[in-house]
Amino acid sequence: MNRVYIKTYGCQMNERDSEQVASSLRDRGYSIVDNEHDADVVLLNTCSVRDQAEQKAIGKAGYLKKRKVENPNFLLGVMGCMAQNRGSELIDRLPDLDLVVGTQKFHRVPDHLDNLIQSMNGQGPRPSSIVDLAEEAGSQNTIRDHIGKQGQVSAYVSIMQGCNMNCAFCIVPKTRGRERARPIEEIVDEVTGLAESGVKEVTLLGQIVTSYGRRDFPVVGGKSPFVQLLEKINDIRGIERIRFTSPHPRGFKQDLVEAYRDLPKLCEYVHLPLQAGCNKTLRAMNRPYTKERYLEIVESLRKVVPHMYFSTDIIVGFPGETEEDFDESAKFFEEIGYDMAYVFKYSIRTGTPAEVMPDQIPTEEKERRNQVLLDILHKSSLKRNESLLGTTQQVLVEGPAKKGDKFTGKTRGFRTAIFDADERLIGQLVDLKVDRATVSSLYGDIELAGVER
Structure with a gap:
């Protein structure tokens, strides 16, 4: 009963959380397997950014519950953002679930599995299911351990959890809670250990990673806590490259722009979420910047690093986005000339302001707009790659x-x-x-x- 398979949906944050759960389970004596058919326990680490992501996880859980007919001792759990978002409703929809664990309770998974297995072995009353969704102070500090795969070249490092923004389309503040930062010293110790194990590249993770520590730690010498952290990691012997995701445009003050000039290990690649290239749509989304301010950030970064690479997130078909609004957004998207982008068709998220906004866009039109941006991206990405021929x-x-x-x-x-x-x-x-x-x-x-x- 100690073989566990973890399937992860969604972003790098989810991948990092899954790795932490796997490491904790290994320390407790569980075996992490690569195939769900070999597992006694399957844990689904879920995403709620789009409805499609939730439906995939629900469908997978529905499929896996059939194994309980063949093996009543098979355990099935759902973790992460969908668990936090839907809560006990998941038990109503999937009564065969044994475990539902929220985003601040990943470190409790080994205890919960121990209790479930002991109860099956007659060492205590067996609960119908365990639901653990409460907030827990200090939970951001529990995402710190790595599996340590042989030959691991790069690693994700979680530096904070939560989001204080109120974007009209986004469920993340509900699923991840308020911003909570880890101490700089603990992060530096973690990265130092990774370097000693052979890791050459780290990617710092946070829902709004550039907001790191802004309420917890002081600005020193005009530099934000995030830039202070970048400087300390830049000094770690053995680390050759530093990346981070996902930032917010408002986090790109002059100190961060200059970090790209001054820190040789900070790669000249920026993931800079746009969401829309039309000020009317940005206001409706409750995004606190204009496209003009966004362009200023891009130009300031290209000033310090002329060959800077850019990727972005952008949403098509946000409620009320007219054809003229989209055309303006597409023109701006083309003007920036992204090297890579995640283009999303707007998906209703229950409990967000955008859910009840008028003028929802038909699916067919969202599909069309999505393809327009993908065609633009294809051209700009190919142009950049072809410019590297002979270099x-x-x-x-x-x-x-x-x-x-x-x-x-x-x-x-x-x-x-x-x-x-x-x-x-x-x-x-x-x-x-x-x-x-x-x-x-x-x-x-x-x-x-x-x-x-």
């Missing part, structure tokens, strides 16, 4: 590619590279001479003097 790009070798006998890695600009290499180079920084480019990938030969590929 030499630094690549961090991650491991074998999914297909063929090639290897893969990322450039500092977060472009995927495919090339011939050897396992000895995993975790190494190499120079790649780019000789072919597609929309999504760069291809070429590594230039490594004295070492056979």
